[in-house]
Amino acid sequence: MDPLLVVGVVVALAVFFDFTNGFHDTANAMATPIATGALKPRVAVAIAAVMNLVGAFLSTAVAKTLSVDTLNTDIAQVGPELVFAGLTGAILWNLATWYLGLPSSSSHALFGGLIGSALAYAGVAGVNFEKVIEKVLIPALFAPLIAGLAAWLATRIAYLVTSRSQATRGKSDVGTGRGKFRVGQIFSSSLVALSHGTNDAQKTMGVITLVLVAAGLQLPTAEHAEAGSYVQIWVILISALAIAVGTYSGGWRIIKTMGSGLAEIKPPQGLASEIATGSTILASSQLGFALSTTQVASGSVIGAGLGRKGGAVKWSKASQVVVGWLLTLPAAGLVGALSAYLTMLGPIGFLADAAVTIALIVAIFQVSNRNKVGHHNVLSEVEGASEAVLSPRQVRDLKARAAKAAAKADKRNGSK
Amino acid sequence: MPNLLDILIAMKWVNLFQVAAAAIGFTAGITLLFSLGIRLITNAEFAVQKAGTGKAKAQRAEVFNLIGSYVLFALCGLALLYGIYLVVPYFHTA
Numbered sequence: 001m002d003p004l005l006v007v008g009v010v011v012a013l014a015v016f017f018d019f020t021n022g023f024h025d026t027a028n029a030m031a032t033p034i035a036t037g038a039l040k041p042r043v044a045v046a047i048a049a050v051m052n053l054v055g056a057f058l059s060t061a062v063a064k065t066l067s068v069d070t071l072n073t074d075i076a077q078v079g080p081e082l083v084f085a086g087l088t089g090a091i092l093w094n095l096a097t098w099y100l101g102l103p104s105s106s107s108h109a110l111f112g113g114l115i116g117s118a119l120a121y122a123g124v125a126g127v128n129f130e131k132v133i134e135k136v137l138i139p140a141l142f143a144p145l146i147a148g149l150a151a152w153l154a155t156r157i158a159y160l161v162t163s164r165s166q167a168t169r170g171k172s173d174v175g176t177g178r179g180k181f182r183v184g185q186i187f188s189s190s191l192v193a194l195s196h197g198t199n200d201a202q203k204t205m206g207v208i209t210l211v212l213v214a215a216g217l218q219l220p221t222a223e224h225a226e227a228g229s230y231v232q233i234w235v236i237l238i239s240a241l242a243i244a245v246g247t248y249s250g251g252w253r254i255i256k257t258m259g260s261g262l263a264e265i266k267p268p269q270g271l272a273s274e275i276a277t278g279s280t281i282l283a284s285s286q287l288g289f290a291l292s293t294t295q296v297a298s299g300s301v302i303g304a305g306l307g308r309k310g311g312a313v314k315w316s317k318a319s320q321v322v323v324g325w326l327l328t329l330p331a332a333g334l335v336g337a338l339s340a341y342l343t344m345l346g347p348i349g350f351l352a353d354a355a356v357t358i359a360l361i362v363a364i365f366q367v368s369n370r371n372k373v374g375h376h377n378v379l380s381e382v383e384g385a386s387e388a389v390l391s392p393r394q395v396r397d398l399k400a401r402a403a404k405a406a407a408k409a410d411k412r413n414g415s416k
Numbered sequence: 417m418p419n420l421l422d423i424l425i426a427m428k429w430v431n432l433f434q435v436a437a438a439a440i441g442f443t444a445g446i447t448l449l450f451s452l453g454i455r456l457i458t459n460a461e462f463a464v465q466k467a468g469t470g471k472a473k474a475q476r477a478e479v480f481n482l483i484g485s486y487v488l489f490a491l492c493g494l495a496l497l498y499g500i501y502l503v504v505p506y507f508h509t510a
Contacts, residue, residue: 058504133420134427142432150440154447161451162458177458184450187496194500272447279499280439286503287431 003215006080009354010211013087015242016361018204020094021106022052022246025200028277028297029192030251032270038182039189045251047186048193049244055197056240060231061288062199066206067213068230069131069288070111071118081343081350082121083211088357089113089336093328095364104328105292110203111136112332114210119333120340139289140325144299147280151300154272155307162268181267188271191278196293197243198285204239205231206290264391265301269308273300295325305389312390446495453488456481 029051030044039047090106090113097104111132118126162176209231212218218232265273277293277300284291298321305311342349390398463477501507 058500058506061505130423130426133423134431138427138432139435142436146436146439149436150443153440154443157444157448158451161448161455164458175458177454177461180454180457181450184492187493191496198503268451271450272443275446276439276443279442280435282499282503283435283438283442286505287435289431289435 003080006084006350007211007215007217010080010084010087011208011238013084013091013357014204014207014211015238017087017091017094017106017110017207018201018239018242019246019249021200021204022049022243022248023250024098024106024246025196025293026247026250028294029189029196029274032265032274032301033182033185033189035265036182036185036267036270038185038267038270041251044189045248047190048251049248051190051193052197052201052247053240053244055194056201056205056243057236058194058198059285060202060205060236062202062285062290063205063209063231065131065135065288065290066111066114066203067209069135070114070128071210072122072126072128078121078126078214080211080214082117082340083114083207083214084350085120085340085343085353086110086114086117086336087207088353089116089339090332091357092339092360093332093335095360097324097328099364099367105294105325107200107203107290107292108140108325108328109332110207111290112329113336113339114207115329116333116336116338117340120337121344135287135289136291137329139284139291140295140329143280143284143289143291144295146299147276147296148299148303150280151269151273151276151303152307154276155269155304158268158272159308178266178268181271184271185267185274188274188278192274192281192297193247195278195281195285197240199281199291199293201239201243202285203290204242205235208235208239264389264394265304266308269304272307273297273304276300276303292325302389305391308392310392310395312395314390442495442499446492449488449492449495453485453492456485456488460485 026045026048029048030039030041033039034041034044087110090109093113094104094106094109097109115127115132158178158181162178164176209218212232212235277297280296280300281291281293302313302318306313339353342353345352460478460481463474463481466474
């Protein structure tokens with residue numbers, strides 16, 4: 001295959017991937033402020049898009065992780081097909097899980113696809129497992145926990161500091177002032193959107209840089225990486241634009257679904273979880289940790305839910321979410337490896353892989369257009385995670401129901 | 417393939433602890449400042465309603481609490497900007 005053609009297709013697919021990422025993740029940043037009434041939907045979506053755009057320019061550490069650290073092999077010798085196979089593997093897995101309504105992570109799909117493809121092309125030696133474990137796998141496991149812990153602690157603090165005794169509140173109509181956390185949410189949700197831009201747009205930059213290196217259009221020198229100029233400026237530009245446009249056009253979905261899902265999140269919890277998400281992602285981006293922004297946001301939402309007195313976790317739902325996360329990397333790796341074997345067949349394999357990917361993209365867009373907004377494809381994973389937490393009211397309801405059932409059973413036993 | 421245990425031992429765990437400490441400390445700190453700000457604002461509202469106990473005193477309480485809350489909110493904003501400043505490498509390369 002002509003390397004330039006492969007590069008062109010990879011750039012196009014990577015930009016598409018970036019767009020869908022923004023489209024999909026608008027809800028992560030903006031679902032809570034819209035749910036608590038802190039922001040009007042249209043304003044929220046516009047802020048999210050701008051913040052993503054700005055965030056994409058802030059750093060290139062994550063792009064470097066993906067393009068320099070992950071693969072061991074001299075990628076210029078293998079050729080750009082490796083990147084192409086990895087990317088199509090990631091897109092195929094992403095679309096399939098989206099269609100089936102399974103929780104997934106586009107970041108892990110991307111890493112899985114690339115690793116699978118590298119394994120197929122260059123064997124075990126082709127992957128730099130040390131860096132993959134240090135900068136992808138371990139952060140993937142710990143970041144949601146860190147964010148959850150931060151959100152839990154911050155929620156406790158917020159409720160503790162603003163608590164007022166019934167006696168104080170009884171005399172006037174001032175209350176605890178907890179509704180005022182809404183104003184803070186305008187800033188905290190912007191922080192989430194900003195951090196999303198820094199981490200997720202960089203994954204696209206990483207893939208494009210990787211394919212440029214593989215095609216011999218850019219040198220893989222470490223000095224460039226150190227100087228921070230490793231990612232070319234046009235790559236940063238299109239990645240930033242794609243994620244911003246995707247975020248903006250993803251807005252209509254959350255506008256249509258508001259009022260469901262996250263209704264149980266109170267403003268102090270929203271603020272706590274958003275700051276936790278934003279700061280965890282920003283701190284990780286700086287060290288080049290490529291993590292799933294969706295998983296971090298989910299961890300925060302669960303932590304904030306538990307931080308309020310009387311909150312509880314629905315473990316069946318939570319474990320479902322976690323299993324989905326763990327499955328993504330190996331599954332996308334498998335699809336990436338399969339696409340890699342396909343591309344090894346030469347131009348026919350390459351065309352077949354491209355045809356399958358594009359056909360699936362078109363098919364899924366057709367289906368989603370016909371169904372418009374169905375419940376299963378609208379709920380973001382973060383909303384799914386929020387369903388894993390029971391609010392105090394839900395816990396009370398459950399207990400009341402259990403007590404009623406027990407009383408009924410007692411009566412029946414007594415009458416016997 | 418290298419041994420998983422070796423990798424885990426050789427790994428730079430310090431970085432992960434840094435992320436954890438930074439994220440948890442930053443989140444807790446900003447939320448504390450913001451919550452205190454809200455507490456003071458509601459204090460001011462209570463003070464207004466307690467006007468019956470002597471007007472001048474209540475008014476003074478309102479002003480002090482309001483100023484305090486604005487200071488806290490400003491600190492919040494500064495902390496946020498400082499946090500962003502810290503993570504952007506552009507500001508740190510000479």
